[in-house]
Amino acid sequence: MPGLKGSADLLEDHRRRALALWDTGLSLNEVGRRIPCSSSSVLRWLRARRRGGPDALRVRFSPGRPLKLGESQRRRLLRLLLRGAPAHGYRTQLWTTARIAEVIR
Numbered sequence: 001m002p003g004l005k006g007s008a009d010l011l012e013d014h015r016r017r018a019l020a021l022w023d024t025g026l027s028l029n030e031v032g033r034r035i036p037c038s039s040s041s042v043l044r045w046l047r048a049r050r051r052g053g054p055d056a057l058r059v060r061f062s063p064g065r066p067l068k069l070g071e072s073q074r075r076r077l078l079r080l081l082l083r084g085a086p087a088h089g090y091r092t093q094l095w096t097t098a099r100i101a102e103v104i105r
Helices: 008-023 028-034 039-052 071-082 097-104
Strands: none
Touching: 008 028, 008 039, 028 039, 071 097
């Protein structure tokens, strides 16, 4: 089952509603059918709540891959890109990831 899309508040509300249904005595599978989500997700949220209380249900987004370019390198790259692709020997103004990678090298 794909992950639920939406804001952090929406995702947290989804988790809280699932655990509220669990608290009424429903089984993990029944909660999963009503929300909808997998029973393993409900169990994971239940364990998190037991360990860390309601704050454990908060959504933590992944920060992503660390940047390879430093701040000054990113500023320099932006200046180079703003000059346009033809300034770097390309026939069109189109910037592709391959062209940008070449400029970075």
